[in-house]
Amino acid sequence: MIEVKGLSKRYGDKIAVDDLSFTVRPGLVTGFLGPNGAGKSTTLRMIVGLDQPTSGTATVCGRPYRELARPLCTAGALLEAKAVHSGRTAREHLRGLAASNRLPKRRVDEVLELVGLTDPARRRVGGFSLGMGQRLGIAAALLGDPEVIILDEPVNGLDPEGIQWVREFMRGMADDGRTVLVSSHLMSEMQDTADHLIVIGRGRLAADSSMADFLARSSHNGVVVRTPHTAQLVSVLRSSGATVDALVDRERERGHDAVEEPPLIVKGLDARRIGELAGQNGLWLHELAPQRVSLQEAFMELTADAVEYRVGRRGAAEHNGVAV
Template identity: 95%
Template structure:
């Protein structure tokens, strides 16, 4: 369990993290999303006690990280790929960390085995690929068999095989009842991995919701319907509470040009209900396709507000400048 309460970080006038409150629960993979520079890494650093919050608190398993008696056994963190002295071997790096928390030496061999680095354990880290560096970072996070696992951009720079490995690893950790918090700016990656999302934009909390709910609230949701009986179908659907619009979609621009049965986007009814209504009224359907909204689209929609806000602010600044 990770809890942030009113967490804020300012660097002079610049607000990096602004009054963040959220709870990361065990048994789930929680995705921590935001555009680059949104304050994700700063937040994670405050959680593990590297950066001091300007105000607010962050706790791991109920205590501030810096007060944990045996931190590696409570929380394991991968904050940077290859944050290891390049001249040191993987094994020595892990042996030092194990010694610092009174962990037995056999844990070093166990985690090396777990991440598949046994064969390269005696090589200097300087020669590691990015993927091997990520694995070493994950091995370090696992050393104390911790309840909480924090990963900052773990799939950055990984090949598809490595991405798959990290994904399965996170899933496995959550299924064992651990708390998994993983940051990313890659929405497509999170869509298949995370159960829950915490989204921040410009240091502020934008969403704290399950993946399903986050996607469901997107305006891109709906069912695409084509029918030769559009004129009769639309009132029927509207009568059942649906919102029906002409589908405006760049990908389907060609289809819209064809006059016969232009595609509609129906919201508020699922495909099954639309099909039933059409059947009951003897109306034909040529297409009935639920749209699968991507996390990317839902995210862009959410953060569009933030972009508008930024533009508005600049205008205000110019206005003030003009007045002075």
């Protein structure tokens, strides 16, 4: 388990992490999300003892990472895949790490086989592709067969087969009762993988909830309804407390004749209740489809005010509204 309590990090006048508290529990894949500059990397570095907090604590299995006698056997981390001596071979790199934690040499060959690097294990790391470097970083994180796995952008540079392997690997670790914390900008991948989400913006906690609850809270959720009785249905639904808006009909937008009224987006009532109300009032429905929000849509809605850098109207990068 990972516990973060009141964690803050200040660099001069800049506050990178601001009084952050959350718990990463075993048995779940926990996604760690936030816009660029939100403080994710700084938080991960403090968890594994690479940066000293200005205030607050971060513990792994009840102890600060720096106090662990054999840290690789408690928590394995991939934070920067390129942080490897380019002149060493993959096997040499892993053997050095294994020796530092008193791990047997056979474990090196086991993790190399696990991540698919047995054949290139004698090649110098400097000649590795980005994807191969990611696999090597994951191998290093697994050396001590740890209880806790921390991965920062683990699928960066991987091909589809590698991405699927990482997804199955994280799922397997969580199903085995281990603690898995993964940071990624690939929202579709996170939606397919994570059970729980911790979202930060400008160094502060923005959300700490299950994936299902996070998506359900989005204002983008609704039910798409198409009916030849638009006016009557709108009146019935609004009288029952629903919010009803018309979706843009693409055929009408293009100037084409439409067979019926444009579809409606209904919020505040589920599809079952909408169907019941339509039936009770003798109104036909031609479409009744829940519209499920994507993780990317829900994430962007939540963090809209926490984006440090955004693209301006003319394509120039802006920092807090000022062109840079």
